[in-house]
Amino acid sequence: MTHRILILGGTTEARQLAGKLAARADLSITLSLAGRTENPVAQNVPTRVGGFGGADGLAAYLNDMRIDLLIDATHPYAAQISANAAEAALKIGAPIVALRRPGWELVGGDRWTSVDTVADAAKALGSAPRRVFLALGRQEVSAFEAAPQHHYLIRSVDPVEPRLAVPDATYLLARGPFPEADEHALLRHHRIDIVVSKNSGGEATYGKIAAARALGIDVIMIRRPALPDVPSAETVEALAAMVDHFVRPVDERGV
Ligand code: NAP
Secondary structure (H helix, E strand, O other), rough: OOEEEEEOOOHHHHHHHHHHHOOOOOOOEEEEEEEOOOOOOOOOOOEEEEOOHHHHHHHHHHHHHHEEEEEEOOOOHHHHHHHHHHHHHHHHHOEEEEOOOOOOOOOOOOOOOOOOOHHHHHOOOOOOOOOEEEEOOOOOHHHHHOOOOOOOEEEEEOOOOOOOOOOOOOEEEEEOOOOHHHHHHHHOOOOEEEEEOOOOOOOOOHHHHHHHHHHEEEEEEOOOOOOOOOOOOOOOHHHHHHHHHOOOOHHHOOO
């Protein structure tokens, strides 16, 4: 008998966790992706793609597929799916555990201004033209059309389509990780004087924050959204170790 686990993913950690758990013969893993990225990285585990249709749709999926454990390993800013996951698990009485990577902490030399939303970040750039690096998802950058006086360097995994309705923008296509030395060179090359970032946490995208600190560049940091209160772990290893609290290994069941 195997235990069925659904991992809500879209992050590097979700992929790593799925790979790690899939190596266990007593677990059957399905990874779920929203389908936002046109060419997602190969996941190497059974994967389903697309929304469930809200918390009710997810609850129905968990029932239909007889899922024993739901793991929310989505990005810290993917607040809707995390809320849906907690609600769906509660609704059908399935256990849920979340992988929550800690946010970055302010350190000496950082020049952060914290704001709550992308729209607030656009306002916080001020009225005088600046050279802005937007390290945000392509869905979010349209908020900066409200501040067309700035020059924007926009980096995304998939092309920003349609282009931003601002007169001065440069587009870069790239997928992380982004080492600090490369980010340092990028900020200097484009003469960036302010970076707009989410507080994603983790190593893969911290390079721009460290590079901004080293160069004395301002950062507008978008605060994390509130997430549901469910059992959680901070790392792939810690979460993998928690799985047996929710689904006991077959040989310990005494059957
Ligand atoms: P969101 O606003 O929390 O979710 C919007 C809707 O997308 C959800 O209600 C759900 O649709 C669907 N969805 C989201 N994640 C899903 C998943 N793993 N599997 C199936 N459906 C999913 O999410 P988002 O911020 O758009 O992020 C979408 C995906 O990109 C997530 O998987 C996330 O981990 C990843 N990601 C997000 C960010 C970010 O900054 N937000 C950064 C990197 C990666 P239904 O209601 O129809 O089920």
